[in-house]
Amino acid sequence: MKAIFLCLILFIPFVANGEEEQKGEERKIEMPPLHHIVKVKPPEGMQVPKKFPLNDRGEIDCKTCHGIKDIATTPVDQVDKKADNFHRGGPYKALSDFCHHCHKKKGYERPNIHKLLDDKGEIDEKDCEYCHKEAPDLKKEIKRDELEFRLPPQKLCFGCHLKTPHLNALNHQVKPDKKMRQHMRAAEKKLKIILPLDEDGKVMCATCHAPHQLGVIDKNKPAGRQVADTDLDKGVSYVEHPWGRVFQLDKKARLDVLAEQDGTVHTLSYQRIKTEVLLRLSAKDGSLCQACHEFDK
Ligand code: HEC
Ligand code: HEC
Ligand code: HEC
Numbered sequence: 001m002k003a004i005f006l007c008l009i010l011f012i013p014f015v016a017n018g019e020e021e022q023k024g025e026e027r028k029i030e031m032p033p034l035h036h037i038v039k040v041k042p043p044e045g046m047q048v049p050k051k052f053p054l055n056d057r058g059e060i061d062c063k064t065c066h067g068i069k070d071i072a073t074t075p076v077d078q079v080d081k082k083a084d085n086f087h088r089g090g091p092y093k094a095l096s097d098f099c100h101h102c103h104k105k106k107g108y109e110r111p112n113i114h115k116l117l118d119d120k121g122e123i124d125e126k127d128c129e130y131c132h133k134e135a136p137d138l139k140k141e142i143k144r145d146e147l148e149f150r151l152p153p154q155k156l157c158f159g160c161h162l163k164t165p166h167l168n169a170l171n172h173q174v175k176p177d178k179k180m181r182q183h184m185r186a187a188e189k190k191l192k193i194i195l196p197l198d199e200d201g202k203v204m205c206a207t208c209h210a211p212h213q214l215g216v217i218d219k220n221k222p223a224g225r226q227v228a229d230t231d232l233d234k235g236v237s238y239v240e241h242p243w244g245r246v247f248q249l250d251k252k253a254r255l256d257v258l259a260e261q262d263g264t265v266h267t268l269s270y271q272r273i274k275t276e277v278l279l280r281l282s283a284k285d286g287s288l289c290q291a292c293h294e295f296d297k
C-alpha cells in the first residue's frame with residue numbers, strides 16, 4: 001500500500017513558477033522531474049504541522065518541505081540533498097515518514113487502537129495495555145482511582161493525535177469553574193455517563209471522547225455509554241453547509257492574522273457533523289456541549 005502511495009507521486013511531472021514570478025522576473029524555476037506538487041493549499045482535513053511553514057498565500061511551497069535556504073534559486077544539481085534538513089525535520093529513516101507529516105496514514109502504519117473488538121466481539125488484552133498498565137478485568141467492578149495507565153490519561157492520545165486535532169480542543173484543556181463542575185456532575189447523573197477530568201481537574205480528550213470502541217465496556221455502565229452512529233472505519237464525518245461560503249469569508253481576515261502569528265493556516269468552514277463516533281454524548285444535537293455549558297435559550 002505504501003508502495004502505491006509513493007509511486008503515485010513519482011508520476012507527477014511538474015514545472016512551477018517560483019518566487020521570482022512575484023518579483024516580476026519572468027525566469028521559471030526548473031523543477032526536478034517527478035516532483036511533488038507545489039503551490040497548492042492543503043485541503044480540508046489535512047493538518048500541516050506548524051514546523052512546516054506555508055507561504056503567505058497559505059500554500060505548500062519550497063520552504064514548507066525543504067529546510068534549504070534559497071532552494072528555489074539554486075540549480076537542481078547544486079542542491080545539497082544529503083543535508084539533514086533537505087526534507088524539513090529530517091533526516092528520515094523512510095521517506096514515507098516525511099510524507100506522513102501531512103498525509104494521514106489512515107488505517108495502515110499508526111494502528112487504530114480504538115478498534116478493540118475482533119469479528120467475534122472478543123478483546124485482546126495486549127491492545128488494552130497500549131494505554132492501561134494492566135488490562136482491566138471487564139467482569140469486575142472498577143473504581144476509577146484504581147485505574148493505572150502507562151502515561152497520565154491526558155497524555156495518552158498525543159503519540160497518535162495532534163494536540164489540536166480540531167478547533168477548540170486545546171482551549172478546552174482547562175479547569176471548569178465550580179459552577180460548571182456542578183452542572184457536569186448533574187449531567188453525569190441524569191444522563192448516566194462519565195465526564196472524567198484529569199488529576200488536576202482539567203478537561204482532557206477523554207472527557208468528551210470515549211477511547212474504547214462501543215461495546216468494550218458494558219453499555220449499561222456510565223463509562224460504556226457513548227455515541228456511535230457509524231463504525232470506526234468511517235469515523236467522524238461532516239457535510240458542507242450552504243452557509244459555508246459566507247462563514248469562510250466572514251472569518252477570513254481573522255484567520256489570516258492567526259496564520260501570520262503562528263505560521264499555520266486554518267482552513268475553516270461552517271460544517272455540520274454527519275456521523276459521530278467515540279463521543280460520550282452527541283455533539284450534533286448539542287447535548288455534549290450542554291453537559292458542561294449552560295447556554296441562554
Ligand atoms: C510537499 C513537499 C515538497 C514541496 C512543497 C517541495 N518539495 Fe522539493 N522535494 C520533495 C521531495 C519529497 C523530494 C525528494 C523526492 C525523492 O527523493 O524521491 C524533493 C526533491 C527536490 C529536489 C531534489 C531533486 C533531485 O534531483 O533529487 C529539489 C531541487 C527540490 N525538491 C526543489 C524544490 C523546490 C524549488 C520547491 C519549491 C518550488 C520544492 N522542492 C517544493 C518535497 C517537496
Ligand atoms: C507539507 C505537507 C506535505 C508533505 C510533507 C507531503 N505532501 Fe503530498 N500533498 C500535500 C498537499 C497540500 C497536497 C495537495 C492537496 C491534495 O490534493 O491532497 C499533496 C498532494 C499529494 C499527492 C497528490 C498529487 C496530485 O497531483 O493530486 C500525492 C500522490 C502526494 N501528495 C504524495 C506525497 C508523498 C509521497 C510525500 C512524501 C514524499 C508527500 N506527499 C509529502 C502536502 C504534503
Ligand atoms: C487509547 C487508550 C485506551 C485503550 C487502548 C484502552 N483504554 Fe480503557 N480507558 C482509557 C482511558 C483514558 C480511561 C479512563 C477514563 C477515565 O478517566 O475515567 C479508560 C477506562 C477504562 C475502564 C474504566 C471504565 C470506568 O468504569 O470508569 C475500563 C473497564 C477499561 N478502560 C477497559 C479497557 C479494556 C478492556 C481495554 C482493551 C480491550 C481498554 N480499556 C483499552 C483508555 C484506553
Ligand code: HEC
Pocket residue numbers: 104105106107110111112113114156157158159160161205206209210211232233234235236237277278
Ligand atoms: C495508537 C494510536 C492511537 C492512540 C494512542 C489514540 N488514537 Fe485515536 N485514533 C487513532 C487512529 C488511527 C484513528 C483513525 C482515524 C485517523 O486516522 O485519524 C483514530 C481516531 C480517533 C477519533 C475519531 C474517530 C474517527 O475516525 O473520526 C477520536 C475521537 C479519537 N481517535 C480519540 C482518541 C483519544 C481521546 C485518545 C486518547 C485517550 C486516542 N484517540 C488515542 C489512533 C490512536
Ligand code: HEC
Pocket residue numbers: 157161162163164165166169170172173203204205206207208209235236237273279283288
Ligand atoms: C470539549 C469536548 C472535546 C474535547 C476536550 C476534545 N474533543 Fe475531539 N471532538 C469533539 C467533538 C464534538 C468532535 C466531533 C465533531 C467536531 O469535530 O467538532 C471531535 C472530533 C475528534 C476527532 C475526529 C476529527 C475528524 O475530523 O476526523 C478526533 C481525532 C478527536 N476529536 C480527537 C481529540 C483529541 C486527541 C483530543 C484531546 C487533545 C480531543 N479530541 C479533545 C469534542 C472534543
Ligand code: HEC
Pocket residue numbers: 168171172174175176177180195203207208283288289290291292293
Ligand atoms: C467537559 C466539559 C465541556 C464540554 C463537553 C464542552 N465544553 Fe466548551 N468549555 C469548557 C470549559 C471548561 C471551557 C473554558 C472555560 C470557559 O470559557 O467557560 C470551555 C470553553 C468553551 C468556549 C470558549 C472558548 C474560548 O476560546 O474562550 C466555547 C466556544 C465552547 N467551550 C464551546 C463548546 C462547544 C460548541 C461544545 C460542544 C461541542 C463544548 N464547548 C463542550 C468545557 C466544556
